Amino acid sequence: MKVFLNVVVVLLALVSLEEVTSHGVQPLSKIAIEKAVIALDNKAFIKASPSVLGVNEENKEWITLTYSSSRPSINDWIGVFSPANFSSSTCLPENPRVGPPYLCTAPIKYQFANFSNPTYKDTGKGSLKLLLINQRSDFSFALFSGGVSNPKLVSVSNTVSFANPNAPLYPRLAQGSTWNEMTVTWTSGYGLDEAEPFVEWGRKGGQQIRSLAVTLTFDRNTMCGAPARTVGWRDPGFIHTGFLKELWPNSVYTYKLGHKLFNGTYVWSGIYKFKASPYPGQNSIQRVIIFGDMGKDEEDGSNEYNNFQRGSLNTTKQLISDLKNYDIVFHIGDLTYANGYLSQWDQFTSQIEPIASRVPYMIASGNHERDWPDTGSFYGNMDSGGECGVLAETMFFVPAENRAKFWYSTDYGMFRFCVADSEHDWREGTEQYKFIEHCLASVDRQKQPWLIFIAHRVLGYSSTDFYANEGSFAEPMGRDDLQKLWQKYKVDIAFYGHAHSYERTCAVYQNICTNNEKHYYKGSLNGTIHVVAGGGGASLADFSILQPKWSIFRDSDYGFVKMTAFDHSNLLFEYKKSRDGKVYDSFRISRDYRDILACAVDSCPSTTLAS
Ligand SMILES: *[C@@H]1O[C@H](CO)[C@@H](O)[C@H](O)[C@H]1NC(C)=O
Ligand SMILES: *[C@@H]1O[C@H](CO)[C@@H](O)[C@H](O)[C@H]1NC(C)=O
Ligand SMILES: *[C@@H]1O[C@H](CO)[C@@H](O)[C@H](O)[C@H]1NC(C)=O
Ligand SMILES: *[C@@H]1O[C@H](CO)[C@@H](O)[C@H](O)[C@H]1NC(C)=O
Ligand SMILES: *[C@@H]1O[C@H](CO)[C@@H](O)[C@H](O)[C@H]1NC(C)=O
Ligand SMILES: [Fe+2]
Numbered sequence: 198m199k200v201f202l203n204v205v206v207v208l209l210a211l212v213s214l215e216e217v218t219s220h221g222v223q224p225l226s227k228i229a230i231e232k233a234v235i236a237l238d239n240k241a242f243i244k245a246s247p248s249v250l251g252v253n254e255e256n257k258e259w260i261t262l263t264y265s266s267s268r269p270s271i272n273d274w275i276g277v278f279s280p281a282n283f284s285s286s287t288c289l290p291e292n293p294r295v296g297p298p299y300l301c302t303a304p305i306k307y308q309f310a311n312f313s314n315p316t317y318k319d320t321g322k323g324s325l326k327l328l329l330i331n332q333r334s335d336f337s338f339a340l341f342s343g344g345v346s347n348p349k350l351v352s353v354s355n356t357v358s359f360a361n362p363n364a365p366l367y368p369r370l371a372q373g374s375t376w377n378e379m380t381v382t383w384t385s386g387y388g389l390d391e392a393e394p395f396v397e398w399g400r401k402g403g404q405q406i407r408s409l410a411v412t413l414t415f416d417r418n419t420m421c422g423a424p425a426r427t428v429g430w431r432d433p434g435f436i437h438t439g440f441l442k443e444l445w446p447n448s449v450y451t452y453k454l455g456h457k458l459f460n461g462t463y464v465w466s467g468i469y470k471f472k473a474s475p476y477p478g479q480n481s482i483q484r485v486i487i488f489g490d491m492g493k494d495e496e497d498g499s500n501e502y503n504n505f506q507r508g509s510l511n512t513t514k515q516l517i518s519d520l521k522n523y524d525i526v527f528h529i530g531d532l533t534y535a536n537g538y539l540s541q542w543d544q545f546t547s548q549i550e551p552i553a554s555r556v557p558y559m560i561a562s563g564n565h566e567r568d569w570p571d572t573g574s575f576y577g578n579m580d581s582g583g584e585c586g587v588l589a590e591t592m593f594f595v596p597a598e599n600r601a602k603f604w605y606s607t608d609y610g611m612f613r614f615c616v617a618d619s620e621h622d623w624r625e626g627t628e629q630y631k632f633i634e635h636c637l638a639s640v641d642r643q644k645q646p647w648l649i650f651i652a653h654r655v656l657g658y659s660s661t662d663f664y665a666n667e668g669s670f671a672e673p674m675g676r677d678d679l680q681k682l683w684q685k686y687k688v689d690i691a692f693y694g695h696a697h698s699y700e701r702t703c704a705v706y707q708n709i710c711t712n713n714e715k716h717y718y719k720g721s722l723n724g725t726i727h728v729v730a731g732g733g734g735a736s737l738a739d740f741s742i743l744q745p746k747w748s749i750f751r752d753s754d755y756g757f758v759k760m761t762a763f764d765h766s767n768l769l770f771e772y773k774k775s776r777d778g779k780v781y782d783s784f785r786i787s788r789d790y791r792d793i794l795a796c797a798v799d800s801c802p803s804t805t806l807a808s
Contacts, residue, residue, distance in 0.1 A: 223536035223582065224502035225303050228276070228345045230428050233300045236342070236349040240267040243275065243340045243354040250329060251359040254467075256366055257330040257547065259497075260357060264310065264340050269321035271311055272344035273351075276304030277327065277499075279431075279540070281337035281356040300350075303428040305332070305540035308499040310340065328497040331359040331366055332543040333386040333434045363387050365394070365437075365454035365466045367546035369553035371560075372525070372607045373440060374596040376477050379450075379557065381410075382438045382594045383466070384546065387456045388414070389435075392464070396439030398452035401470060405451070410439035413591050421569045425537035425583030433539060438594050444473035447481065469554045472524065475610035478644030480764055483610040484523040486516065488757035489563070489653060489694015490531040491733030493545040506534065508755030509548070509734030511775035516757070517551045519778060523759060525556055525609050529694045530563025530619070530653025532589060534735060537582020542592055559616070560593050562586060562603035563653035563694065567620040574620045586620075604629055606636040611762045612647045613640040615688075619654035619695075625678040633679070637686035642793045646765050650683060650691040650725075657683075657727035658705060660748045661696035665741030680707060683725045684799045689786070690760075690770070694731035697738040698753040699772055701782060702727040705747045711797060715749050718786045723797035726784075730758045734775070750782045765790070 243264035250258040266273060283302045306327070314323035329336060335358035343349040363386030373380045381396055389412050399405035413436045420426040437454075444450065450473060454466035475481055491513070492506030501507075516526070528549075535541035552558060564580040566589035571577070574585070590600040595616075597605040603618035615636035623629045633650075640648060655664060656675035664670050672695075676683075683691060684706050703710035704724035711724030731738070732755045740751050755775040762768050766789055772782040 222502070222505070223534060223538055223541075224500040224505050225307070225429070225538045225541075226424065226536065227502050228303060228307060229348065230300050230303050232346075233341070233348040233350055236351055238267060238351050241265060241340060241352040243338050243352045245338050245354045245357045248355060248357050249360055250357060251331055251361065254364070256364070257328055259326050259328050262325045262327065262338055262354070264323055264352070266310070266321045266340060266342070266351060268342065269310070269318050270342060271309075271318045273310035273317070273340065273342050274345060275308055275310055275325060276339045276341060277306045277329070277336060278302065278339060279305050279332060279334045279336045281335040283337065301428060302431070303424065303538055305431070306495060306499040307345070308497075312498065326497060327499060328495070329357070330543060330547045331362060331364060332540065333362050333432070335362065361464065364464065365456060367543070367550050368454060368466065368469060369546060369549070369593060370471055370555070370557045371594040372474060372557045372596060372609070373442070376474055376608050377442065377444045377446070379441045379444060379471060379473065380438055380594045381441065381452060381454070382436060382592070383454050384434050384436055384543065384592070385456060386434050387464070388412070392456035392458045394437040395455050395457070396441065396452050397455055398441050398450055400445070401449040401451050407455070408439050408441060410437040412437050415587055415591060419587050420537075420583050421572050421585035422579070422583035423537065425539065429538040429582060431539040433542070433591070436591050446473055446476045446479060448473050471555055474525075474557070477608040477610065478641070479610045481610060483612060483762045485525050485527065485609065485612060485760045486523045486757055487527045487529060487651070487692050487760070488512065488730045488733040489529040490697050490731045490735045491528060492531070492534040492735045493541060493548050494734065495544070504736060506734045506736070508732065508775055511755055512734050512757060513548055513552070515773070515775050515778045520552065520555055523556065525559065526552060527559045527561070527614070527651060527692070528733070529561040529651050529692060529730070531565045531694060531735065532560060532563070534565050535582065535584065535588065536565060536580070537584055539588065542588050546592065558593070559607060560589065560595060561616050561651055561653050562589055562618050562620055564620060567603070575622050576620060602628070604632050608645060611645050611765060612649060613645045614649045614651060617650065617652040617656070619652040619656060619672065623656065623679060624674060630678065634682055637682055637688065642687070643790050646790070646793055647762050647768060648686065648688050650688045652693055654695045655693040655729055657691045657693060657725070658702045658747055659693065659696045659700055659729050660741045660745050660751065661698055661700070661729070662739045662741055664696065670745060681799065684797070687793060687800055688725045689722060690726045690728060692758070693727070693729050694733070696729050697731045697735050698729060698740065698751065699732050699756050699782070700729040700740070700748060701750045701772070702747045703749050706798060708747065710747055716784045718784065718788070720788050721792045721795045721797060722786070728758060730756070730772075732756045732775070752781060756781070
């Protein structure tokens, strides 16, 4: 304790916490850690047990805290710090100075001292159960008085750590750059000077081979601003990606992650499995899940500020319970809402692990991943909390030519997905516009009839209130240029997030429904169906009072979409709520190849009458 106090007191450098201004206020940003003062009280204590976690190789474990304060108040709270020596990092001078910086690091989670103990304010005694995940470092727990806005450090606990904090963790699959390649990305504490990372994999029950994995990491200087550069910074460890190539379509593979230490010892993850992707055009049943804006939440109830992302755990739970019934997931932007509190990316990859280790987890970039002033994002706001895309682009693999320009195409059997990056300019004449046109134009619709466009912000149609108030019913300039591409290349369905709700349009072109059908489309759509699936978990948005003609189903609730392609002619679309997994909206498309070829307004070049 004494050592700790000394370290805290000598810290002199500057730090500041910039308020994250956006619809998603990261709960950790409510804590004015830069104002924290030291007020250690010898009569107070906080103890954590057990002190060693993961002795049976668990990646997460519950711990129990017991604590006591001589001057309790309902504002007292407990911060979880990791590394345990939470004043150890050097405070960096950054932007405008806010206050004398006693602590340089935000907690990785927090909870009020009275959470499980309504009598705490009278007795000063309490206990609390918290769930910790392995995130490469030890933990300590600190009791604060003064609320989250004027924290006074009263007591610090013993240190708790995982048996192997460096263990390979949280594998996430993603489609590679060719149809028969799967990538697996994971996080560990082993750098290249300690161990060789690899994946041991092969067909289930067959011979297993080893493929060396590549390793990335980044440092504080890669962050563009606060809090990512300051109190939100946390060492990201090492992010490894293995490339599993020349897979046999639809075959089941098993894999495990390994690190060969230089003294000859191997460290292994558990064993996982996945099903290889189908050949583009292959006629087999193919099931796709799409949602945006899920965020993360804590099972132990911590960090609960303003019901930040209470839908997130329900969505995750539904998807885990239904794992056998889909093949690939698209989480189309606004992944963690870490907003510059880097620890939250570990929590997020831990939350989705049962899904992402089993099926490709494809992501798109959203405002909360990318936006930061003067960094080339199309929007100059601070929604990424200083991350400016680095976390999303490193923690997840996508088959983009340049991951900093987050657009890519990927094929899944009869589907072609063109994934745009709404945080970079998409208008005609831009690099991204060329990519989108190329992606849409280069697909053989006889083989891959189901053509899907994806972007985080609503570039198509939405009657959520903030878009309705703009008058554009979409991101301003959203569809001005893109609608001619969607029409010319006959995009079937376009998906968006950003608006936290579900909405489906008619098949539409230039604001006009091109098809009067609502549930069973036969033949040509003559336009594109636009779907907002932004109800993954972040706090819900409201709709405009008036429902535009093109809007045929709206629901302000948590949910996700599932598409099932039965063959080249039949597609089922379903919207399910996260609370029960039941279908609340659906439609079918039944059509033949000639219906795709058929010309609608602006969808075919003019023909000549010459014989
Ligand atoms: C516990 O503390 C919080 C935060 O100060 C407060 O809002 C809540 O009313 C308290 N609950 C009880 C039971 O005292
Ligand atoms: C905390 O970290 C600092 C800097 O890394 C170090 O000087 C100090 O001894 C550490 N304190 C404890 C209690 O380990
Ligand atoms: C190799 O190093 C690891 C980690 O330091 C240690 O746990 C292990 O016992 C060592 N193995 C040998 C054979 O020295
Ligand atoms: C699609 O457009 C074509 C040509 O404009 C028209 O003949 C056809 O009836 C339209 N289909 C539907 C379902 O509206
Ligand atoms: C999560 O699901 C449960 C029941 O399945 C429901 O009672 C609860 O309201 C849901 N939470 C949210 C935030 O929708
Ligand atoms: Fe968003």
